[in-house]
Amino acid sequence: MRHNILVLVLLLLVFYSCINSVEDCNSHSFEVTATAYNSLAYQTSSNPHITAFGDSLKPGLRYIAVSRDLLDSGLVHNTKVTIEGFDSLFIVKDKMNKRWRKRIDIYMGLDVKKAKKWGKKKVNIEFCIQPKDSISN
Template sequence: MINRQNGSISLASIVFLASVALTGCDTSDSERTTQRTDTSQTDEVDPWSRMEVRASSYTLDPRETRAAGDQIGAFGHKLSPDQKIIAVSRDLFRAGLIDGTEVRIEGLDGVYTVRDKMHRRWREKIDILFAKRARALKWGIQTVTIHYRPPLAH
């Protein structure tokens, strides 16, 4: 004969253990939120655009600039040989290569900034500022891939 009291205690124990076991298999709300957050971070859009251009070189030698010795770029910025500066052909403005745009040039270290523009006759071209004439001549003219991102609006 089964004691009703013992039978109901056993049934209550089974129900309790089953509910604890099933609850332990579920992830908590905070874990679900973290998983969603981590997944969304991998979906970020790369802010750098990519383009292939011809790249020549220049120095601040008065023979290579528009005005003898002024060292002022076409956007009105004072240029210095120690800065990582590029000039761009005017057709590249439409692609987003405007004054202040940051540019990475494959084959060169660092980030360059658009601070000068080239004569209107040039198309799909950049001009890289070098401190030394020998280094500029060594660079010559190359086809390169650049990665760029326009400056943030103020």
């Protein structure tokens, strides 16, 4: 009985925090050009599993790199992003060369065929920026 009450209290706390984070969210959306990349030296750098933010890429996880203009728009490191055509969230873990604008690069591990099949597409993305005052709470 005591265990059930503890579980119920924890679930209510999680639910309450989710409601607050959604209410406090400033949603943004953009149409971007989406390409794909792999953890291969010829596509990235001599250390292809380390991002420009210093994170380690792990094949199978849903990461994206973003153009620097999108960073300036609030799409910063570790932001969760929905991408049109996908059913799960992606996380910003890398940033692209300065020459790119309004662009994301979807991480596809070591699967070069999958990345080439994706090609280059226009997609809509959506993400949430938490107001500064709600982050400190």
